[in-house]
Amino acid sequence: MKLVYTCFTTDVIHEGHMNIIAEARKHGEVMIGVLADKVMIRYNRFPLLDQDERLKLLRELPVKEVIIQNDIMYDSIIDEYHPDYIIHGDNWTSGPMRAIRDHVMERLKEYGGQLLEVPYTRNEKVHHEDAKIREKLAMPEYRRKRLRKLIDLCPIVKTIEVHSGITGLIAEKTVVENNGELDQFDAMWISSLCDSTAKGKPDIELVDMTSRLRTIDDVMEVTTKPIIFDGDTGGQIEHFVYNVRTLERMGVSAIIIEDKKGLKKNSLFGTEVKQTQDTIAHFCEKIRAGKKVQLTDDFMIIARIESLILEQGMEDALERARAFVGAGADGIMIHSRKKDPSEILEFCDRFREEDKVTPLVVVPTSFNTITEKELTDHGVNVVIYANQLTRSAFPAMEQTARDILKYHRAKEVDDRLMPIKDIISLIDEL
Ligand code: SPV
Ligand code: MG
Numbered sequence: 448m449k450l451v452y453t454c455f456t457t458d459v460i461h462e463g464h465m466n467i468i469a470e471a472r473k474h475g476e477v478m479i480g481v482l483a484d485k486v487m488i489r490y491n492r493f494p495l496l497d498q499d500e501r502l503k504l505l506r507e508l509p510v511k512e513v514i515i516q517n518d519i520m521y522d523s524i525i526d527e528y529h530p531d532y533i534i535h536g537d538n539w540t541s542g543p544m545r546a547i548r549d550h551v552m553e554r555l556k557e558y559g560g561q562l563l564e565v566p567y568t569r570n571e572k573v574h575h576e577d578a579k580i581r582e583k584l585a586m587p588e589y590r591r592k593r594l595r596k597l598i599d600l601c602p603i604v605k606t607i608e609v610h611s612g613i614t615g616l617i618a619e620k621t622v623v624e625n626n627g628e629l630d631q632f633d634a635m636w637i638s639s640l641c642d643s644t645a646k647g648k649p650d651i652e653l654v655d656m657t658s659r660l661r662t663i664d665d666v667m668e669v670t671t672k673p674i675i676f677d678g679d680t681g682g683q684i685e686h687f688v689y690n691v692r693t694l695e696r697m698g699v700s701a702i703i704i705e706d707k708k709g710l711k712k713n714s715l716f717g718t719e720v721k722q723t724q725d726t727i728a729h730f731c732e733k734i735r736a737g738k739k740v741q742l743t744d745d746f747m748i749i750a751r752i753e754s755l756i757l758e759q760g761m762e763d764a765l766e767r768a769r770a771f772v773g774a775g776a777d778g779i780m781i782h783s784r785k786k787d788p789s790e791i792l793e794f795c796d797r798f799r800e801e802d803k804v805t806p807l808v809v810v811p812t813s814f815n816t817i818t819e820k821e822l823t824d825h826g827v828n829v830v831i832y833a834n835q836l837t838r839s840a841f842p843a844m845e846q847t848a849r850d851i852l853k854y855h856r857a858k859e860v861d862d863r864l865m866p867i868k869d870i871i872s873l874i875d876e877l
Contacts, residue, residue: 449475451563452530454516455505456482458496461576463536463568468508470565471534479505480516480524485600490519490543490622490629492671493593495583520547520627525554533560538567546624578877584671587698592745594673594700597633598806603819604829606634606675607836610641614836615666616873634700634829635670637663639677640713641837650713652679656690663697669874673700675749675831680707680725684736691737691748701747702737703780703808706730706767714756715812717784724757727767731774738775747777749808755783755790761797768798778806778829788814792825799826 451471457464471477482491484498494501498515505513517523521533533555539548552562583589597604609615615635622631640650642662648654663674676694681687681704694702705714708725716722725733730750737748750771754764768779779798783791791814795807806828811817822830843863850860 449531450478450528451475451532451534452478452480452524452528453534454480454482454521454524455501456487456491456494458494458501458504459576459580460504460508461568461573462570463573466568467534467536467565468510470563471532472509474532474534474563477510478512478514478528478530479508479510480514481505482519483515483517486517486519488597488600488633489631492581493584495580495589519629520550521554525551525560529558529560531560532563534563534565536567537564540564543622543624543629546627546629550627581671585667585698587696590667590671590673590698591695591700591743594634594675594747595745597673598828601633602823603827604633605819606636606829606831607632608638608641608831608833609635609666609670610638610645610662610837612665612669613873615668615670617836619670619672632672634673634675635666636831636833637666637674637676638833638837639679641834642677644837650711652682652711656686656693660693660697663694663699667698674698675701675703675829678702678704680705680711681733681737684733687733688736688740691741691746695741695743695746700745701749701778703749703751703778704733704737705751705753705780705782706771707753714753714782715784717756718758722753722757724753724759727770730767731770734771734774734776747806748775749778749780749806750774750776751780751782751808753782755781755785755794761790761793764794765797765801768794769801772802772805776805778808780808780810782810784813786813786816788817788821791817792821795822795825795827 451474453467453471455464468477481498481501484494487494496504502513502515533551539545555562607618609618618632618635622629642659643650643654646654663676666674676699691702706725707722709723712720712722734748734750752764752767754760754767764781771779781791781794791809798807807826808829808831809822809827810831810833812833819830847860851857
């Protein structure tokens with residue numbers, strides 16, 4: 448009997464999958480691979496069911512065996528089972544999935560295996576099933592808990608700044624192929640700096656919560672990935688508790704609040720402007736108050752320590768970390784504006800000597816030579832690219848404005864613009 452292998456990344460079985468199985472059965476005994484959670488999130492959407500539940504679901508199907516596939520490129524499967532056939536829908540002939548297809552074809556050639564491709568089932572019902580899964584992922588109860596799951600699943604949760612529907616779409620949809628691996632962002636950061644900048648306002652807690660909530664809603668409308676909200680100082684404790692409730696209800700996964708008080712200025716100014724750090728006791732009270740009002744176990748309150756920014760020293764930063772975790776903080780963000788990452792790494796190493804579990808978050812804007820791998824090696828769980836989308840868009844838009852003024856027409860700028868066809872197809876129609 449020949450062995451026919453197919454890999455599924457689905458949590459709902461529809462006509463398209465049944466079609467593939469029927470076709471596969473014509474050629475031999477069928478084995479299905481369930482793509483492992485940690486691999487699936489790197490290239491496909493986040494699973495609604497975890498890998499064990501998907502394993503159970505697929506074992507109901509008329510096939511010989513269902514196993515877990517632990518790599519995206521099928522190497523482990525090909526090495527272990529040498530399937531005579533690998534079968535897949537023809538939807539992987541273009542886009543980022545093409546790299547997987549090319550690799551599988553190369554490997555099959557080595558021993559005379561064959562690739563079978565069946566036309567992808569595109570009908571109203573299948574389209575509706577896919578849309579339903581996507582919509583579910585956008586719902587507050589699914590979105591909110593996803594950050595905690597990602598912290599468990601990923602070596603490091605890669606987070607990108609968003610401040611609008613369009614930047615949300617970039618965070619949601621950008622998938623790249625790099626050295627035989629597919630990759631994408633895991634989560635989104637609603638930065639106070641970029642949310643304020645998009646409105647032409649300074650980053651001093653001037654853009655009020657009503658407006659910030661509107662930004663979150665714009666992002667949520669078009670995305671499914673989890674949101675980490677930059678809560679600045681968290682404001683007055685009496686206000687903070689209401690905001691925790693609101694954010695949690697909306698499906699935000701985490702708020703990060705920084706231990707400053709009074710008029711907040713952006714951290715990257717450091718000691719060049721007057722900024723005041725909160726007392727440990729008062730900030731702990733704020734954390735405790737927030738934790739007390741939240742209703743689910745999913746939502747996270749992450750405490751951000753400004754001691755290195757305000758040149759208060761490593762011991763102060765570590766003392767605060769201990770106290771904030773003691774007060775119930777679900778994570779610690781440590782910030783620095785030095786180009787050299789050594790103070791950040793020292794903090795992480797010393798924190799990890801004492802605390803192996805509390806998630807650590809960093810924002811490598813200034814110390815941008817550090818790689819995700821190095822951060823992971825020092826115990827960091829979440830990396831936030833906090834402003835790069837805004838900073839890349841601004842010079843591009845400014846140059847376009849200058850050139851239209853210079854040439855008195857738009858032809859000269861056209862080559863560097865996104866084609867109209869692409870921009871109108873970027874937004875999904877319902
Ligand atoms: C933000 O993105 O608004 C932040 C990070 O708080 S930083 O700008 O580095 O302070
Ligand atoms: Mg901020």
